[in-house]
Amino acid sequence: MPLTLSTLIPNHDGGIITALQLLLLCVISAILFPFGILIYRIVFPTILSFPWSRSSENSRGRKREKEMTVVFAGSFNPPHWGHFVMIRYLAERYGRVICCIGVNPNKVYDVTPQTRAQILREMLSGSDDGTSCKNVQVEVVTGYIWRYAKTQNASLFFRGIRTWSADGPEEQHLQILNTWGPVLYGPLVWPLKTVFLEGDPRYRRVSSTLVREICADSQRRRDSGEVSRLVNDESLSRWVPQCVVEKVVEAYG
Numbered sequence: 001m002p003l004t005l006s007t008l009i010p011n012h013d014g015g016i017i018t019a020l021q022l023l024l025l026c027v028i029s030a031i032l033f034p035f036g037i038l039i040y041r042i043v044f045p046t047i048l049s050f051p052w053s054r055s056s057e058n059s060r061g062r063k064r065e066k067e068m069t070v071v072f073a074g075s076f077n078p079p080h081w082g083h084f085v086m087i088r089y090l091a092e093r094y095g096r097v098i099c100c101i102g103v104n105p106n107k108v109y110d111v112t113p114q115t116r117a118q119i120l121r122e123m124l125s126g127s128d129d130g131t132s133c134k135n136v137q138v139e140v141v142t143g144y145i146w147r148y149a150k151t152q153n154a155s156l157f158f159r160g161i162r163t164w165s166a167d168g169p170e171e172q173h174l175q176i177l178n179t180w181g182p183v184l185y186g187p188l189v190w191p192l193k194t195v196f197l198e199g200d201p202r203y204r205r206v207s208s209t210l211v212r213e214i215c216a217d218s219q220r221r222r223d224s225g226e227v228s229r230l231v232n233d234e235s236l237s238r239w240v241p242q243c244v245v246e247k248v249v250e251a252y253g
Helices: 019-043 059-066 081-093 113-125 145-151 164-185 208-223 229-236 242-252
Strands: 046-048 069-073 096-103 136-142 156-161 193-198
Touching: 019 164, 069 081, 069 145, 081 096, 081 113, 081 136, 081 156, 081 193, 096 113, 096 145, 113 136, 113 242, 136 145, 145 164, 156 164, 164 193, 208 229, 208 242, 229 242
Parallel strands: 046 193, 069 096, 069 156, 096 136, 156 193
Antiparallel strands: none
């Protein structure tokens, strides 16, 4: 008896799985496998802990990274030292970094995304340590950032966090949106992998909320004559690079 596909694969009833049944099984597997990958990404997120890994050790890997575009998304409301050291790391490792600030046209902002973007640009071009990030661009994006990232041929999607235990639950909600959004609304667009970048321990106490509170409190104290503008600016420079302290005070004070 000649060997054929149908004679090699028995079914549960002791009969034979036909070629059509096998084809159907392959199609179902091909459909479910990608969904399994996406579910795995959500259940087991990629977290890059400090100290962050450097470029690939082999020359081929380094060359590939230098050809990559990555997106670093955040509200940057306002940007601070924690943001800066993350962006500098990405700029050193990858060829092109796009910092994206999302905007909802139906929402009224106390400080506009355009103002935040300008503060971030000035921070990157004139930081306290003299480091400039020439391969970094800052963009204000209306609509889905994942869709914009696709138009820029980005390879990875980065999010900055203090620690996963502190920011994980909220970030995981956004990760679900960035994972399934392209599939549902793309439609059927393969989503970028999200990498969570844990903060440098030196700046984990820093948050945009803290900087806003310091600015608001400093403004109240200046108005009451308790402290001078110079002293306030010096205290704020612990959290924000000196080159943008004045801009941050002006926007958030």
